[in-house]
Amino acid sequence: MPELSIDRRGYSDPEALVSTEWVAQHLDDPSIRLVESNEDPLVYPSGHVPGAVEIDWTRDLNDQVVRDYVGGEAFAGLCGRLGIGPETTVVFYGDKNNWWAAYAFWVFQLFGHTRARLMDGGRLKWQKEGRSLTREVPSPEPVAYPQADRDDRRIRAFRREVLEHVRGEGPLIDVRSPEEYSGERLHMPDYPNEGALRGGHIPGAASVPWAKAVDPELGTFKSADALRAIYEGEAGLTPDDDVVVYCRIGERSSHTWFVLTHLLGYGKVRNYDGSWTEWGNLVGVPVEK
Amino acid sequence: MPESRDPRPATQDPAAEPPPKLAAFLENLAFFPDRSDRIQFLISVADKYEEVPEEVATRPFPKERQAPHCESEAYVWALPQPDGTLRLHFAVENPQGVSAMAMAAILEDTLSGCTPEEILRVPSDLPYEIFGRELSMGKTMGLLGMVAMVRSAARRLLA
Numbered sequence A: 001m002p003e004l005s006i007d008r009r010g011y012s013d014p015e016a017l018v019s020t021e022w023v024a025q026h027l028d029d030p031s032i033r034l035v036e037s038n039e040d041p042l043v044y045p046s047g048h049v050p051g052a053v054e055i056d057w058t059r060d061l062n063d064q065v066v067r068d069y070v071g072g073e074a075f076a077g078l079c080g081r082l083g084i085g086p087e088t089t090v091v092f093y094g095d096k097n098n099w100w101a102a103y104a105f106w107v108f109q110l111f112g113h114t115r116a117r118l119m120d121g122g123r124l125k126w127q128k129e130g131r132s133l134t135r136e137v138p139s140p141e142p143v144a145y146p147q148a149d150r151d152d153r154r155i156r157a158f159r160r161e162v163l164e165h166v167r168g169e170g171p172l173i174d175v176r177s178p179e180e181y182s183g184e185r186l187h188m189p190d191y192p193n194e195g196a197l198r199g200g201h202i203p204g205a206a207s208v209p210w211a212k213a214v215d216p217e218l219g220t221f222k223s224a225d226a227l228r229a230i231y232e233g234e235a236g237l238t239p240d241d242d243v244v245v246y247c248r249i250g251e252r253s254s255h256t257w258f259v260l261t262h263l264l265g266y267g268k269v270r271n272y273d274g275s276w277t278e279w280g281n282l283v284g285v286p287v288e289k
Numbered sequence B: 001m002p003e004s005r006d007p008r009p010a011t012q013d014p015a016a017e018p019p020p021k022l023a024a025f026l027e028n029l030a031f032f033p034d035r036s037d038r039i040q041f042l043i044s045v046a047d048k049y050e051e052v053p054e055e056v057a058t059r060p061f062p063k064e065r066q067a068p069h070c071e072s073e074a075y076v077w078a079l080p081q082p083d084g085t086l087r088l089h090f091a092v093e094n095p096q097g098v099s100a101m102a103m104a105a106i107l108e109d110t111l112s113g114c115t116p117e118e119i120l121r122v123p124s125d126l127p128y129e130i131f132g133r134e135l136s137m138g139k140t141m142g143l144l145g146m147v148a149m150v151r152s153a154a155r156r157l158l159a
Helices: A020-025 A057-061 A072-081 A095-110 A122-128 A159-167 A178-182 A224-234 A251-263 A275-279 B020-029 B035-046 B098-111 B126-131 B137-158
Strands: A032-036 A089-093 A116-119 A172-174 A205-207 A242-246 A268-271 B074-080 B086-092
Touching: A020 A122, A032 A095, A057 A095, A089 A095, A089 A122, A095 A116, A095 A122, A095 A251, A116 A122, A159 A172, A159 A242, A159 A275, A172 A251, A178 A205, A224 A251, A242 A251, A242 A275, A251 A268, B020 B098, B020 B126, B035 B098, B074 B098, B074 B137, B086 B098, B086 B137, B098 B126, B098 B137, B126 B137
Parallel strands: A032 A089, A089 A116, A172 A205, A172 A242, A242 A268
Antiparallel strands: B074 B086
């Protein structure tokens, strides 16, 4: 199947996604800041899109003591250091079909930085197309970024809210593998201290592994029609639903949050970043198998 | 299946040191306490990764050679040599699997030519020693799987 251009895929917010070609044409655009965010810390230094800076999910986005995201001051410091001003359009991309890029995108939304895009197909597509990579790390001119409070209410769900959501029979999407969903295996079968004590899923959650949203050949997002067939036809969602998505630590579910929010236009989708590493270890919460 | 997280599993002599070449590599690595320096060093190691030669294996690689849990699709060959040592080869199918390539280059360079007994002295949690504990769970599992494959091959030869 030939690749369908982004503007012909029927997305509700096509501007949230840019193609590799678009990025190639904007490498020298001062209003754009490319950000690579990966699972593997060796990937960015081994070669990245020219001009791209790196955001490391553990070091830059997570608080180093509390299991939480950084606060407004640290976020403003991060952006300022990377040459990202409030008017800068940030284009995220990365390895693993943009898992961590989507995660960084989502964290930026917690701080209200709406000038954000994902590069469709991620780093692998750029690489497969034979586009140039460099090991030269840019040194952007630091800029001032106004400190903004993080808003956790709109697109983030905490365990208490998830429990209320379950009691109210609200829709949940579990984006982990079918084996994790069924409880057949925990993510770390031999290391229970790093996984979860209980296997299974949050009661009422539908299983839609994140990868269903991606064309396996091209690595790009499927068309809106194809996505609707998955999330509405198979999982039974409707665009007006109040949806909670989760995975193991919140990165894969950021990917699905992006799909539902920006590609299908759902108005109320929250990412439960505590996800299974919290729920599967919590005392007193129900688990379904 | 990956082995116990215990760095000293039953098959490993508690008093044993890693094979000399691996021990020397770990000593060199200790000169890079700074995270970014260590990353640069490991990238230079990954650059030395060489895929399994055609005379040993060609695509499609057999599933039984695939390291468990490795998202970078790493394949491992541990071939017994006439002198009783092992020759290691690797293939990493994901072009973004830089950590897996570094791990492959380290294992091939430091363990090829070792006896099975020496290879069983490799700590099963070696990836933590090399990459630190900042790697994600999925990535670490894959690297542990590569080490486990090499150790399993050595153990089979001694059985």
